[in-house]
Amino acid sequence: MDIPELIGELVRERLAEYFEDVDLWPIPRIYPPADEKQLELLERQSGQRLEETYGAFLALTDGLDGFYLTMPILGCKDWGSNGPAQRALRFRDMLMESGTPEDVGLPRDVELFPISVNEDASQAIFMIGSGAGIPERFWWVGEGDSQFFGTFADVLAYALDSSLYSPRENVG
Numbered sequence: 443m444d445i446p447e448l449i450g451e452l453v454r455e456r457l458a459e460y461f462e463d464v465d466l467w468p469i470p471r472i473y474p475p476a477d478e479k480q481l482e483l484l485e486r487q488s489g490q491r492l493e494e495t496y497g498a499f500l501a502l503t504d505g506l507d508g509f510y511l512t513m514p515i516l517g518c519k520d521w522g523s524n525g526p527a528q529r530a531l532r533f534r535d536m537l538m539e540s541g542t543p544e545d546v547g548l549p550r551d552v553e554l555f556p557i558s559v560n561e562d563a564s565q566a567i568f569m570i571g572s573g574a575g576i577p578e579r580f581w582w583v584g585e586g587d588s589q590f591f592g593t594f595a596d597v598l599a600y601a602l603d604s605s606l607y608s609p610r611e612n613v614g
Contacts, residue, residue: 445498448598449506455602456508470508473517476500480518487521488555490571493579496557496594510601512561530556533563537583546581546588547613549574554581557594567597576613588612 443451449472456470476484481500485492492500499506505517514520520527534554537543543552553571557580560566565584572579578590580597589609591597599606 445495445595446502448595449502452598452602472503473505473519475502476504476518484518490553490555493569493594496569499594509558513558515558516556526559527556529563530559530566533559533566534568
């Protein structure tokens with residue numbers, strides 16, 4: 443599936459889940475697309491090139507609420523002074539201080555840019571700097587789990603149906 447198909451299928455599934463248990467999960471919500479200037483600013487903020495399918499996602503919808511349980515996908519709009527992006531940065535800093543990236547085989551100086559974080563900042567998804575020397579560009583970590591994904595499209599496919607992608611648990 444390509445990015446538009448993945449987004450459509452994921453939103454359809456999340457809406458069905460939402461209406462089964464109204465108020466249990468955030469209502470799925472997509473946003474107006476990020477423009478080229480916003481994408482360039484996000485690349486500068488991240489210190490790395492956006493992975494191709496994540497950039498394509500943001501060009502279609504600048505974020506997605508209700509992506510997975512209480513985890514939204516962050517967009518360019520989320521990088522203000524407060525909110526989920528700041529929560530995600532604090533979670534990243536805690537991971538770095540604890541040495542968790544090294545425990546799963548990532549280099550000590552790995553660049554991690556948050557693209558998602560849950561409400562209580564116990565689980566997040568990070569875009570891994572392309573200079574890390576591993577084939578995966580995304581790391582979904584928290585609550586004792588660690589999963590690596592090649593592309594953002596793989597993350598979406600996995601969230602839609604875990605049988606669509608088999609992530610590695612470490613890179614070491």
